[in-house]
Amino acid sequence: MKKTIMVVDDDASVRESVNKVLREAGYETAMAAGGLEAVVRFDSGSVDLVLLDIGLPNQNGWETCRHLAREHSDTSIIVMTGQPGQFKPALASGAAALMEKPLDAHELLHTIQLLLGKQKESGPGGSNGTFYYVGA
DSSP states (O other), X not given: OOOEEEEEOSOHHHHXXXXXXXXHTXXXXXXXXXXXXXXXXXXXXXXXXXXXXXXXXXSOHHHHHHHHHHHOTTSEEEEEESSSSOHHHHHHHTOSEEEESSOOXXXXXXXXXXXXXXXXXXXXXXXXXXXXXXXX
């Protein structure tokens, strides 16, 4: 069964480019342009991992991350940002990984594979306490 990854970014070009990389790697995808849309879409479907930008309209990425981490603790969240110095906020918000933009497709896919593997090993709790940081 294919894993489903939700891509949450207000920049349509980022969503589409990440979507293309994920689909070519064999993943199903769900898209959201804002934080509230991500919460609604997440609650209505099966999502295995979330790629989440922090600069979002209507509910910022940190609020969205905290909500998803609290309500869906078995799903790993990778925070994506172009802002430097976001390691501590990402860790505090419940993210399993932080990736700085511009994203490297190979690093992204590698981090996703690690996190999905950890979910399988650890069951609920997603990343089992391990935090991944991938700098630009």
